[in-house]
Amino acid sequence: MKFFSETTPWYKANFHTHTTVSDGRKSPEEVEGFFRAAGYDIVAFSDHRKVSPAKIEKDFILLSATELDTLYGENRECFHIIGLNIPADATFGDLPKDSHPQAFIDRIRQLGGIAFLAHPQWSLNQPEDIVALKGIFAVEVYNTASTLPNNADRADSSQILDLVARKGHLIPQIATDDCHWYTGEHCRSYTMVQAEDFSVNGILDALxxxxxxxxxxxxxxxxxxxxxxxxxxxxxxVTAIFYSNSPWVGNRSKITPEGSTEYTYQIQPADRFVRVELIDKDGNKAWLSPFAVNGAENKFKYED
Ligand SMILES: [Zn+2]
Ligand SMILES: [Zn+2]
Incomplete structure (x- = not known):
């Protein structure tokens, strides 16, 4: 089984960034300029509780977007939900700031958009609460803004998501900058999308x-x-790490200081899911979403 088509084109995307429309420090025009210059094909301005306009060109797409936040329940559980492809006249003022996050996801979907869960590590989301969310297409495994110097070191959500995967929910993973234009957190972490058709519908379909x-x-x-x-x-x-539900697997971390373009892993009889992290010589990572092995059921299902 091959995971990716060998003929379908790839597009570079950042689905989470802020501008001066909310708490970002650069204007939408400046932000667009940065991402265009850095070779991005798809960008979404996800300003807090504001809907950004879409802009569709032959070789560059701004998806309309928003970021909705809530502190839910007596423990004030923090959830940030990003919506993509939101109508420009949509408003969310009728959803209070202590709504259950499912209300945001449902509204985004009713409006014809798609939703993902932002930065579960930063928010300190509980695995059982992530598992309960219905209708998200992905979750952030990494958001560049959630680390030093403007944050504690909570950009990497992979351990929380491994606990979610351990429960059989293999949610696809994206990376974003979540950039606020503080100190260089832009154009660092992104998502590569393989889409048949470079259009809003083509991108949404691939997601x-x-x-x-x-x-x-x-x-x-x-x-x-x-x-x-x-x-x-x-x-x-220079490194590939094959993570799974199995606590111990010999030789799961492949360390190749001389450089390598191919890594192999023997799937273990007790493995129910596997995911991969690659690291290059500069310390940059890539993340392959968890997938089911040995006939295990994937309880995550995206339904339109
Ligand atoms: Zn957020
Ligand atoms: Zn954000």
Whole structure:
């Protein structure tokens, strides 16, 4: 089984950024200029509780977007939900700031948009609460803004998401900058999307189908599983780590200081899911979403 088409084009995307429309420090025009210059194909301005306009060109798409936040329940559980492809006249003022996050997801979907859960590590979301969310297409495994110097070191959500995956919910993972333009957190973490058609519908369709991976630099060319051998082909990296539900697996971390463009892993009999992190010589990572192995059920299902 091959994970990716070998003929369908890839597009570079940042689905989470802020501008002066909310608490970002650069104007929408400046932000657009940065991402265009950095070679991005798709960007979404997800200002807090504001809907950004879409802009569709032949080789560059701004998806309309918003970020909705809530502190829910007596423990004031923090959830930030990003909506993409939101009508420009949509408002969310009737949803109070202590709404259950499902209300935001449902509204985004009713409006024809798609939703993902932002930065669960920063928010300190509980695995059982993430599992309960219905109708998200993805979750952020990494958001660049949630680390030093403007935050504590909580950009990496992979451990919380491993607990979610341990429960059988293999939610596809994206990376974003969540940039507020503080001190260089822009154009660092992104999502590579494989879409048949470079249009809003083509991109949404690819996202709903999970045709993407998260990265800060390494490129994933192909992933193939033949019987119990998994092979990842990539741009040159120095480390590949094969994570699974199994606490101990010998030789799961492949360390190749000389550089390698291919890594293999023997899927273990007790593995129920596997995911991969690649690291290049500069410390940039790529993340392949968890997937089910050994006939295990994936309880995450995206339904339109
Ligand atoms: Zn947020
Ligand atoms: Zn944000």
């Amino acid at each position: 709903k189908k999970g045709q993407f991976y998260a990265s800060q630099g390494p490129r994933i060319n192909q992933v193939e599983v033949i019987e119990n051998t998994m092979t990842v082909s990539c741009s040159e990296c």
